Amino acid sequence: MINKKSSTGLYNEKLSYAAQREEREGPFGGSAPSLESESPQERIAARRLRIAARKEAEKRLELGIGAQPQVEKKEEELPAAFPETRKQWKQSQKKMLEEIDMYKETISSFQVESDARLLIRSSEILEAQRLREEKLEILAKSDLEDLKLMEEKCAEATAKNTPQELFEALEDLKQFGAEKIEVRKKVIEDLLGEIREADLSYETELKRDAEQIYLMAQKKQELKSSFKELQRKELDQIQSSLLDEEKAFLSSSYEKWEQKRKEIPYKQQEQFLEMMKQKEEHEDQLDELKVKKINEFTRMKRTLETQADLLQLKLEKAKAAKFLNDEKLDFSRQVVGFCEMEKSQIKSKQKRKLIKLYDTLKDLKAKCTQANKQSLEGKKALTDANKQASQKYRDMQKRSRDFAANAAKTHQEMRQMLEEEAMDLIQRALSLDQQIQAHIIDLDWVPPPMPFKARSPYQPQQTEAAESSTSKSARTAVDPETEQRVLQLLCEEASFLLDPDLLQLLSCMPKQEQTFIKIELICFALGIEKIEDLHGLVEFFVEYKQREKMGSSDIVRPDQVVKVLKAFTAQYSKRRQVSRSKDAVTRGRRADDSGDWESTANILPESKFRIWDILEDALKQYLSVLTVRFQTLAETRQLKQEITKLRLLAPPTDVFSVSEAPVGSHI
Secondary structure: OHHHHHHHHHHHHHHHHHHHHHHHHOOOOOOOOOOOOOOHHHHHHHHHHHHHHHHHHHHHHHHOOOOOHHHHHHHHHOOOOOHHHHHHHHHHHHHHHHHHHHHHHHHHHHHHHHHHHHHHHHHHHHHHHHHHHHHHHHHHHHHHHHHHHHHHHHHHHHOOOOHHHHHHHHHHHHHHHHHHHHHHHHHHHHHHHHHHHHHHHHHHHHHHHHHHHHHHHHHHHHHHHHHHHHHHHHHHHHHHHHHHHHHHHHHHHHHHHHHHHHHHHHHHHHHHHHHHHHHHHHHHHHHHHHHHHHHHHHHHHHHHHHHHHHHHHHHHHHHHHHHHHHHHHHHHHHHHHHHHHHHHHHHHHHHHHHHHHHHHHHHHHHHHHHHHHHHHHHHHHHHHHHHHHHHHHHHHHHHHHHHHHHHHHHHHHHHHHHHHHHHHHHHHHHHHHHHHHHHHOOOOOOOOOOHHHHOOOHHHHHHHHHHHHHHHHHOOOOOHHHHHHHHHHHHHHOHHHOOHHHHHHHOOOOHHHHHHHHHHHHHHHHOOOOHHHHHHHHHHHHHHHHHHOOOOOOOOOHHHHHHHHHHHHHHHHHHHHHHHHHHHHHHHHHHOHHHHHHHHHOOOOHHHHHHHHHHHHHHHHHHHHHHHHHHHHHHHHHHHHHHHHHHHHOOOOHHHHHHHHHHHHHO
């Protein structure tokens, strides 16, 4: 009975605590956002959450999971022996959920209606404001136009001469101003009427909102009271069913408890007998373990004694080894002392030898300095001679280039002049051939081939000169300081192109002469023979740096010198091959000059000349015939003149008419 009372009391306390919590927090709990909040965003969020929860509950009901997780927890708390209470709990839970949904729908409908009304009201206010602003803008524009019109009328009135006209103009202006003032008063009255109407509509809206709020509060209170009453009824039904089932459960459990209480002594006796058997078995196992431990201890003792004997033997052996090592160390010390004595004797002998060698070294240094002086004087003389020879060689190269350029220019001018004369003669001959062929022989004239015209060296030379001029103009102007820095870098980084013996000889010379000779030797190694090519090398270094965008300095880095030299040698070799091929082409053209001149001389074949000879003979014969005909025509013309004179002098007779016939037939 005590257990029964305690269980019912706990369950009643739980139900009362749940009811108090629902009354305190409302049917939906105290979680935000709330539908009763003042901010519209929070109300919208609450409605969205409520719709999502409703959809989730519908899905869970369709799947058969259950409506709420809290209901499942409370169902789990109920024991399995109360089926009727479980059934009643589910039914009441469904009813409460239906009531909650209905409550939510009514509140949301009220809220949606108020929000829609608020939106409609705000849209109407905005539309009225927009129309009012448009109307005011139109009035402002018309005012500006009226102001301009009044200014024009004022100007016209001031231009009047007579007082009567001026008075009439002022009357017109007054009348115009009075009309405009009336229009503005009417506009002001309209705006005041709109304001009154807006105030009246606002008051009506406020009254309507107050009525709606009052109705909503009444409805909410009614729903709350109905929900609480339903909750109490359901709780009473659940409590009554629970008490009935609890009584039945306690009576059945009491009978089972009495039956089990009678069975306990028999079970305790059986357990005691089993414990005695286990005790005997454990004592036997303990005796066996004691015997095993004693045997293991004796065996371990024997092994430890044998190990101690072995360690004693090892210790004696280590002592003997230590004694031998001490003897060896004493002997090695004696040997080291003897060796040190021998080393000191050898050192003294070597010192005496070093002193003698230092004396000989001083003598050799004096001889070397004298020889270096002589070699420097000889090198200086050789460098002066080399400079003079290189200067002479450069002068000779310059003279030979100038001479070759002048000779080529004169040859080109002569060639051009001769070509022009030959082309004039060829054109005259071809025009004669065309006239003879077309007008005399009456055949189609085909111009003969002129391959010498395509091989004329005048046009290529012009293009080469243009290319050279463009290449010279395309060269970038290099600062002398930059050029000097590039040459210095080339001397420092391209010394691998020189012979090491030469470098050793150059080390004794001044730095400027070293740089000059190194540059000449590097140019010789790279195959550069002209000063223009050396300038081209410097410009190539500067352009390579600009093309690669390396750093902020105006020359390349030292580690890039070999790469730049490779690129320059490749480009320079290609340029030399092109120049050699051009020289070969010009030599070939010069060799073909004789053939070209022969082809210009033989532009017309021998058959043409034979035809011309035949035509000349035929034309001479035709000329002779024409001269005879001309003479006969002149004679007939004279005879006709004489006959006409005779006709005029003599009378007309038959004799003269008869005599005319043979004369006409002769003609």
